[in-house]
Amino acid sequence: MSGAVTDVRDVLGIDPTTLDQQPRQPPLKKQRTVEKRPDGITRELYALLGENAPPVAVVEHRFKDKPKFLGSVAPWREQTFKNPARRDGMELKHWVRQNSLQDSAADDVAGAMEIQQTAVPLDYQFAKFNIKINLLEYSDAEYDAVLKDDDWSRQETDYLFKLIKDYDLRWVVVADRYEFAGKEDRTMEDLKSRYYSVCRNVMEMRTPVTMMSTEEGALYSAMHYNKEQEVERKRIVQMQLYRTPAEVEHEQHLIAELRRIHDSHQQLLEEREELFNRLDYPQSTGSIAAYQGSQGLATLAQNILNSDRNKKRKSIAAPSGQAAEDEKATTTTATATTTAAATKPTPSAAASAASPAVSRQGSIAEPPSKPHGHSRNESTASASAPTPLKDKNKSNIKQLTKAEEAQYNLTHHEKLQPGVFFRTMKMNLPKANSFINKSPAIMAELNIPQILSMPTSKTCAKYEVLAREIAALMDIRKQLEKVEQETKVFKAQEAMGGDRTKRSASVLSDVSRSSKRPKKEK
Amino acid sequence: MASTPQMTGVLPPTTKPAELEYGGDEVSALVLDPGTGTTRCGFAGEDTPKTCVPTYYGIIPDPEDQKYFGKLKIGENPINSVVDGMEIRNPMSDGVVENWEVATEIWRHCIEYRLSSRVEEHPLLVTEPIWNPLKKREKTTEIVFEDFNAPAYFLVKSAVCESFANSKPSALVVDMGHAYTSVTPIIDGIPLRKGSERTPLAGQHLNNQLRHQFGELGIRMAPWLTLKSKSPYTDLATAPPLRTKDFGFEPHQSFLDLQQDRFIHEFKECVSETWPEAKTFPADINNLPDNFRGIADKAFEFPDGYQRRFGIDRFLAPESLFNPSVSPKALTGDLPKGIAEMIKDSIDHLDADIRANMLNNIVVVGGTSLLYRINERLNHELMTMFPGPRVKIHSPGQIPERKYSAWLGGSILASCGAFHQLWISKQEYDEVGANIIERRAK
Numbered sequence: 006m007s008g009a010v011t012d013v014r015d016v017l018g019i020d021p022t023t024l025d026q027q028p029r030q031p032p033l034k035k036q037r038t039v040e041k042r043p044d045g046i047t048r049e050l051y052a053l054l055g056e057n058a059p060p061v062a063v064v065e066h067r068f069k070d071k072p073k074f075l076g077s078v079a080p081w082r083e084q085t086f087k088n089p090a091r092r093d094g095m096e097l098k099h100w101v102r103q104n105s106l107q108d109s110a111a112d113d114v115a116g117a118m119e120i121q122q123t124a125v126p127l128d129y130q131f132a133k134f135n136i137k138i139n140l141l142e143y144s145d146a147e148y149d150a151v152l153k154d155d156d157w158s159r160q161e162t163d164y165l166f167k168l169i170k171d172y173d174l175r176w177v178v179v180a181d182r183y184e185f186a187g188k189e190d191r192t193m194e195d196l197k198s199r200y201y202s203v204c205r206n207v208m209e210m211r212t213p214v215t216m217m218s219t220e221e222g223a224l225y226s227a228m229h230y231n232k233e234q235e236v237e238r239k240r241i242v243q244m245q246l247y248r249t250p251a252e253v254e255h256e257q258h259l260i261a262e263l264r265r266i267h268d269s270h271q272q273l274l275e276e277r278e279e280l281f282n283r284l285d286y287p288q289s290t291g292s293i294a295a296y297q298g299s300q301g302l303a304t305l306a307q308n309i310l311n312s313d314r315n316k317k318r319k320s321i322a323a324p325s326g327q328a329a330e331d332e333k334a335t336t337t338t339a340t341a342t343t344t345a346a347a348t349k350p351t352p353s354a355a356a357s358a359a360s361p362a363v364s365r366q367g368s369i370a371e372p373p374s375k376p377h378g379h380s381r382n383e384s385t386a387s388a389s390a391p392t393p394l395k396d397k398n399k400s401n402i403k404q405l406t407k408a409e410e411a412q413y414n415l416t417h418h419e420k421l422q423p424g425v426f427f428r429t430m431k432m433n434l435p436k437a438n439s440f441i442n443k444s445p446a447i448m449a450e451l452n453i454p455q456i457l458s459m460p461t462s463k464t465c466a467k468y469e470v471l472a473r474e475i476a477a478l479m480d481i482r483k484q485l486e487k488v489e490q491e492t493k494v495f496k497a498q499e500a501m502g503g504d505r506t507k508r509s510a511s512v513l514s515d516v517s518r519s520s521k522r523p524k525k526e527k
Numbered sequence: 528m529a530s531t532p533q534m535t536g537v538l539p540p541t542t543k544p545a546e547l548e549y550g551g552d553e554v555s556a557l558v559l560d561p562g563t564g565t566t567r568c569g570f571a572g573e574d575t576p577k578t579c580v581p582t583y584y585g586i587i588p589d590p591e592d593q594k595y596f597g598k599l600k601i602g603e604n605p606i607n608s609v610v611d612g613m614e615i616r617n618p619m620s621d622g623v624v625e626n627w628e629v630a631t632e633i634w635r636h637c638i639e640y641r642l643s644s645r646v647e648e649h650p651l652l653v654t655e656p657i658w659n660p661l662k663k664r665e666k667t668t669e670i671v672f673e674d675f676n677a678p679a680y681f682l683v684k685s686a687v688c689e690s691f692a693n694s695k696p697s698a699l700v701v702d703m704g705h706a707y708t709s710v711t712p713i714i715d716g717i718p719l720r721k722g723s724e725r726t727p728l729a730g731q732h733l734n735n736q737l738r739h740q741f742g743e744l745g746i747r748m749a750p751w752l753t754l755k756s757k758s759p760y761t762d763l764a765t766a767p768p769l770r771t772k773d774f775g776f777e778p779h780q781s782f783l784d785l786q787q788d789r790f791i792h793e794f795k796e797c798v799s800e801t802w803p804e805a806k807t808f809p810a811d812i813n814n815l816p817d818n819f820r821g822i823a824d825k826a827f828e829f830p831d832g833y834q835r836r837f838g839i840d841r842f843l844a845p846e847s848l849f850n851p852s853v854s855p856k857a858l859t860g861d862l863p864k865g866i867a868e869m870i871k872d873s874i875d876h877l878d879a880d881i882r883a884n885m886l887n888n889i890v891v892v893g894g895t896s897l898l899y900r901i902n903e904r905l906n907h908e909l910m911t912m913f914p915g916p917r918v919k920i921h922s923p924g925q926i927p928e929r930k931y932s933a934w935l936g937g938s939i940l941a942s943c944g945a946f947h948q949l950w951i952s953k954q955e956y957d958e959v960g961a962n963i964i965e966r967r968a969k
Contacts, residue, residue: 088947088948090948091948091952093952093954093955093958094954095678095679095950095952095954095955097554097650097678097679097947097950098554098555099552099553099554099555100553130552130944131550131552131944131945131947131948132948134944134945135945135948171969172717175714175715175717176878177714177719177877177878177880177881178714178715178717178719180878181719181720181721181722182720182969193878239878239879239880240879242879242880242882243879243882245915246879246882246883246913246915246916247913247915248914248915249914250914252915253914253915
């Protein structure tokens with residue numbers, strides 16, 4: 006600390022010790038937040054780095070760390086196992102991971118032996134995949150009773166059922182492997198037909214159809230097999246598979262056409278529905294019970310009146326802020342008699358002001374809970390007004406007509422800018438470059454000065470309109486030039502040979518489209 | 528753990544894989560995939576075979592040897608070294624094992640010498656072609672249990688493995704191998720007999736076609752092994768004399784053929800290409816029409832230094848796979864069907880309901896399917912044959928996966944937990960005999 010500062014302190018009579026501590030604190034804090042210099046960077050280099058140190062890859066010249074395993078490495082042991090799906094009890098060996106609990110005992114051989122005995126899994130985990138299908142079996146008596154068939158011998162039926170069992174009802178394979186002496190030419194449909202008829206017959210014999218449970222019934226009906234139909238289906242599938250390219254193309258074309266028709270139909274339906282919705286009157290949802298008495302009817306009438314007023318006010322209030330004056334609020338001002346009541350709106354008045362908003366939505370709200378006698382009159386009055394505050398202003402200010410306003414040069418602003426400014430500065434002129442460049446010439450032609458000599462609000466407004474029109478004119482002129490240029494090019498190309506007409510035509514159409522826009526504005 | 532970056536997708540050693548996502552249960556099984564060209568062997572659960580040994584073997588005939596009638600030379604190096612009197616033979620014929628004594632030796636060589644494993648300690652999964660007759664299947668079973676003394680064994684169709692390797696339970700498998708191209712429909716892992724087709728239009732056929740083509744051009748097909756040095760030349764008329772090594776004996780013709788196959792194989796890999804569309808292939812390649820638009824030439828240097836650019840003629844041999852009538856070397860006997868024709872035939876044999884599914888799941892594998900643009904051509908032909916249904920060809924992008932698809936599928940199968948109930952155990956074999964294979968592995 007310099008001596009000059011201490012002198013000043015002495016003069017001011019400030020105790021140097023108390024001050025010394027206070028200003029020192031912030032730098033101390035700052036020092037604490039400074040990051041520690043990484044190991045690989047020299048101090049000089051680190052000092053050069055600013056606050057946003059660039060990412061510097063720090064290369065450390067040392068060996069990789071020893072891997073740190075989370076737990077101890079579990080031992081794996083070769084174990085024999087038996088597969089319960091096998092009948093011969095063959096033993097195979099596989100490696101099994103011992104769990105960590107047994108690790109501790111793994112060191113001594115005796116312990117390991119003990120573990121091996123306990124660790125043998127009770128059930129081989131893959132045995133559960135050994136699934137056999139439940140196939141119907143028939144007895145000799147059953148066969149003799151219902152299963153006799155002239156075409157099928159008992160041996161052949163047995164052979165069929167054996168194959169089905171062997172190949173788990175994979176019909177393709179069963180038909181492929183079917184080799185019964187003398188009957189090699191059986192088709193898959195023959196085999197299926199026989200199998201299902203056998204199943205149905207046996208099921209029916211065991212439990213009559215009427216006695217079957219729902220599951221059995223479903224199975225029974227699922228077993229129904231129509232051979233002719235199946236043969237016909239296969240024939241069609243085959244036909245479908247061997248279509249010629251022309252047929253495939255034709256079919257794709259038809260599908261596309263169908264989709265198109267379907268889509269347009271869908272669209273038509275949607276449009277029609279929308280139209281119906283528009284024509285439809287809104288459905289009433291509430292109950293009419295509340296309006297059946299004379300009192301209820303009166304409330305309803307009042308509510309409708311209120312909502313009507315609100316609607317009207319809203320529609321007028323929307324376009325400009327002047328609406329407040331133009332509004333036919335004379336009745337309201339007349340009824341709001343006492344200024345004292347108006348200047349101090351009660352909370353109940355505010356609450357009732359909100360009620361029409363509710364009634365407008367369709368559900369008829371109860372009139373506000375009756376306040377004390379004094380504010381009753383005032384509350385009904387202010388209920389129709391948007392805000393009680395406006396009410397207050399209106400009662401004080403004399404209503405002016407438009408002519409009067411013009412006479413007194415009275416204007417209304419949405420938002421007044423603070424400070425003093427020239428009105429010309431606030432003019433809303435087009436920003437386009439072409440306008441800024443060319444407007445002085447046009448203005449001179451029209452004999453209008455660049456700077457308005459009398460910038461009243463009216464002249465400013467007129468000037469703005471003029472400027473906009475000039476800008477639009479310039480835009481149109483530019484488009485016209487462009488189109489003319491294109492037409493020239495187009496004609497020249499046509500003269501040379503019409504091979505590129507298509508492209509320029511599309512360009513032309515683009516131009517005409519874009520040139521339409523400014524015209525519309527005008 | 529932040530300091531030890533870990534590969535994504537690899538579980539740390541301390542975490543057990545979730546049981547639902549991992550259906551594997553490795554029982555240290557071996558997978559053997561014997562083919563006519565090579566025999567693939569490795570441990571189940573791995574993604575490529577550990578060893579790939581040529582099935583061709585060398586033999587120095589010796590009538591006094593009772594078992595093999597000569598001294599056997601098995602493996603890549605022995606069969607490619609020049610030995611006096613060594614003949615090259617193949618124990619396979621028609622895609623299935625013919626000479627059981629030698630085939631057993633080759634399998635044993637794969638497992639014991641190449642994998643350094645003891646056969647009797649590991650369950651063994653062997654693949655077979657779909658047309659393997661019952662006699663041969665029983666014989667395989669016998670060898671595995673009697674000679675190898677394996678604890679468990681299973682025989683599975685290679686087409687099934689191939690569809691599994693492409694993660695498809697149902698597929699139409701087109702396997703373009705060395706001796707045969709086969710088409711097999713697979714439904715839920717079961718091959719169908721009625722739609723299965725095969726044709727000898729495969730790798731060996733291409734070798735023969737190319738050999739004939741070179742012979743007609745007058746190219747001296749001296750293999751690398753017999754040449755002392757080479758000098759580049761481009762005109763056959765002014766070819767410098769061959770500078771061959773003097774072995775002191777004449778190597779056997781079968782040995783020379785095998786050596787020729789080596790550079791022919793290279794030619795197949797580098798120069799041969801499939802013409803992409805059937806209908807635009809010129810009818811007469813010596814008389815190209817004026818408006819014909821070819822595909823760029825490719826150059827090849829033969830072992831003796833002859834350099835030549837191959838134009839449309841490099842498409843000829845692969846074209847014969849699809850259209851056997853254009854083969855440079857006329858085929859004897861009945862003209863076999865082209866590969867696309869064969870696929871169509873196979874589809875026509877199937878039930879109408881599964882045809883669309885099969886066409887949508889065509890799996891193309893095998894070394895010959897690596898021929899440049901062959902899948903494009905196949906797709907094009909099938910699309911023309913079946914314009915209506917969706918035709919989709921699935922072919923692994925990785926070359927080893929394409930070449931060793933059958934082995935890979937076997938590896939997946941043998942390491943799958945749900946598969947272990949299917950193994951035929953030694954005990955079952957002892958009880959029933961070799962016929963058990965027909966009962967268990969249908």
